[in-house]
Amino acid sequence: xxxxxxxxxxxxxxxxxxxxxxxxxxxxxxxxxxxxxxxxxxxxxxxxxxxxxxxxxxxxxxxxxxxxxxxxxxxxxxxxxxxxxxxxxxxxxxxxxxxxxxxxxxxxxxxxxxxxxxxxxxxxxxxxxxxxxxxxxxxxxxxxxxxxxxxxxxxxxxxxxxxxxxxxxxxxxxxxxxxxxxxxxxxxxxxxxxxxxxxxxxxxxxxxxxxxxxxxxxxxxxxxxxxxxxxxxxxxxxxxxxxxxxxxxxxxxxx
Amino acid sequence: xxxxxxxxxxxxxxxxxxxxxxxxxxxxxxxxxxxxxxxxxxxxxxxxxxxxxxxxxxxxxxxxxxxxxxxxxxxxxxxxxxxxxxxxxxxxxxxxxxxxxxxxxxxxxxxxxxxxxxxxxxxxxxxxxxxxxxxxxxxxxxxxxxxxxxxxxxxxxxxxxxxxxxxxxxxxxxxxxxxxxxxxxxxxxxxxxxxxxxxxxxxxxxxxxxxxxxxxxxxxxxxxxxxxxxxxxxxxxxxxxxxxxxxxxxxxxxx
DNA sequence: CGTTGGGTTGAGCTTGTTCAACCACCGTGG
DNA sequence: CCACGGTGGTTGAACAAGCTCAACCCAACG
Numbered sequence: 001x002x003x004x005x006x007x008x009x010x011x012x013x014x015x016x017x018x019x020x021x022x023x024x025x026x027x028x029x030x031x032x033x034x035x036x037x038x039x040x041x042x043x044x045x046x047x048x049x050x051x052x053x054x055x056x057x058x059x060x061x062x063x064x065x066x067x068x069x070x071x072x073x074x075x076x077x078x079x080x081x082x083x084x085x086x087x088x089x090x091x092x093x094x095x096x097x098x099x100x101x102x103x104x105x106x107x108x109x110x111x112x113x114x115x116x117x118x119x120x121x122x123x124x125x126x127x128x129x130x131x132x133x134x135x136x137x138x139x140x141x142x143x144x145x146x147x148x149x150x151x152x153x154x155x156x157x158x159x160x161x162x163x164x165x166x167x168x169x170x171x172x173x174x175x176x177x178x179x180x181x182x183x184x185x186x187x188x189x190x191x192x193x194x195x196x197x198x199x200x201x202x203x204x205x206x207x208x209x210x211x212x213x214x215x216x217x218x219x220x221x222x223x224x225x226x227x228x229x230x231x232x233x234x235x236x237x238x239x240x241x242x243x244x245x246x247x248x249x250x251x252x253x254x255x
Numbered sequence: 256x257x258x259x260x261x262x263x264x265x266x267x268x269x270x271x272x273x274x275x276x277x278x279x280x281x282x283x284x285x286x287x288x289x290x291x292x293x294x295x296x297x298x299x300x301x302x303x304x305x306x307x308x309x310x311x312x313x314x315x316x317x318x319x320x321x322x323x324x325x326x327x328x329x330x331x332x333x334x335x336x337x338x339x340x341x342x343x344x345x346x347x348x349x350x351x352x353x354x355x356x357x358x359x360x361x362x363x364x365x366x367x368x369x370x371x372x373x374x375x376x377x378x379x380x381x382x383x384x385x386x387x388x389x390x391x392x393x394x395x396x397x398x399x400x401x402x403x404x405x406x407x408x409x410x411x412x413x414x415x416x417x418x419x420x421x422x423x424x425x426x427x428x429x430x431x432x433x434x435x436x437x438x439x440x441x442x443x444x445x446x447x448x449x450x451x452x453x454x455x456x457x458x459x460x461x462x463x464x465x466x467x468x469x470x471x472x473x474x475x476x477x478x479x480x481x482x483x484x485x486x487x488x489x490x491x492x493x494x495x496x497x498x499x500x501x502x503x504x505x506x507x508x509x510x
Numbered sequence: 511c512g513t514t515g516g517g518t519t520g521a522g523c524t525t526g527t528t529c530a531a532c533c534a535c536c537g538t539g540g
Numbered sequence: 541c542c543a544c545g546g547t548g549g550t551t552g553a554a555c556a557a558g559c560t561c562a563a564c565c566c567a568a569c570g
Contacts, residue, residue: 457547457548457549458548458549458550459548469548469549470549470550470551473549473550473551474550474551477550477551
């Protein structure tokens with residue numbers, strides 16, 4: 001298997017676990033996200049069956065997992081790390097539609113044989129990459145799995161709709177505050193319940209997610225710091241006053 | 256069955272078809288949207304079974320089918336007319352998330368026992384209103400139906416995501432142009448293939464959908480008229496130059 | 511030690527908002 | 541029959557939020 005040179009903009013083949021190695025043991029046993037999403041209802045037998053439809057991959061920050069022009073290939077369950085899914089406009093503008101965290105599935109949506117959007121690793125990312133046809137067949141064959149797919153879609157549709165209201169109605173500073181609240185509530189749910197937030201994405205990426213310029217993001221953050229609501233460190237935000245932050249995010253558009 | 260007085264803001268009970276009357280004949284036979292969405296795979300027996308989980312209703316323009324504060328009640332398949340689904344912010348701002356047309360299902364999304372959003376009739380609307388629990392049971396019992404639910408969700412998720420890019424990245428005039436293109440391509444698909452578009456919603460509603468002020472909508476439309484790209488009539492838009500309109504909507508965010 | 515990528519900050523400008531006046535249309539009631 | 545108020549649309553002028561462009565800083569890295 002020859003390794004291709006990385007095309008210009010930092011796309012490249014990820015490191016794959018070899019078939020032979022896979023046969024040895026089922027890594028799912030130790031998988032940090034085995035209890036999440038489609039894997040949640042699976043016993044060991046079915047887990048192995050699903051695992052055999054895919055392979056594990058590791059991606060470096062900035063690598064593209066899938067592009068909107070590519071024919072729809074595998075779907076990706078994120079084992080660790082963060083993936084940004086975005087829509088690019090021909091003139092260079094882009095809208096980051098959502099950030100996907102460990103346990104979530106991305107690259108699922110397709111449109112006449114192509115990925116609908118683009119997925120990019122915001123950090124080092126580990127994925128289980130399932131063959132699309134086999135995954136769909138697996139889901140069709142198992143009612144509980146397809147129920148998980150359905151509820152995941154419904155949940156995503158809701159959270160994306162909510163973010164639409166952010167883009168359509170909120171001011172720049174409200175958007176930034178909302179973003180921090182969302183990050184914070186996400187961390188509370190799985191990570192340390194501390195109010196030190198790691199910011200794994202750059203200002204430009206936050207800007208593309210919030211539909212504003214990166215300078216505006218920076219200014220809003222500075223203003224929040226000025227007002228002693230947050231403190232800024234190295235790729236870190238410390239929330240000093242969660243209550244006031246929530247106020248500033250205006251309405252309840254969290255999650 | 257007593258009819259309640261309409262609460263302040265034009266909510267009211269719709270006119271329902273009585274049970275006795277329903278028993279007579281299955282109106283689905285003549286239903287204009289019997290081939291769409293969840294009804295599409297049904298033979299007459301299953302169609303009757305589904306129909307019996309709900310009832311037909313008619314709503315006047317401006318009536319609220321469901322509110323975000325209401326406990327999640329029925330889900331609505333639209334037989335005719337247009338419904339706007341929106342998210343309201345406490346301070347009066349609102350984002351219209353999507354317009355639902357004949358054949359589509361709305362009021363489906365729920366969050367801890369309540370409707371996620373709000374649905375309002377933009378025109379006179381006929382619905383089949385299915386009991387939620389019974390509908391879900393019906394879907395669970397029939398693989399082909401739940402497959403339709405899944406694919407509808409995936410499709411909606413995609414189109415909502417696409418609209419996010421509109422809100423996050425496009426200028427006001429691009430948004431308006433995009434909106435007209437979307438309307439136009441929708442009409443092409445089912446109605447007369449003519450380029451006279453009926454505008455069933457007010458400027459304020461278009462504004463809430465596009466995340467701009469109604470004055471801005473009006474100005475953009477006037478400018479398009481000035482440039483001989485469209486013509487404006489009574490609640491009607493005539494597309495004079497579809498190609499240039501598509502250009503102005505910037506990138507391909509249609510549908 | 512120079513380069514590169516990301517972040518901050520300022521000054522001027524543009525887009526879209528805000529506020530207001532005005533008009534056309536329509537249904538209602540004196 | 542016309543006066544009236546209510547709704548929805550148009551247009552203008554002043555204003556402000558956010559964008560653009562640019563300079564500058566800092567840390568990482570070859």
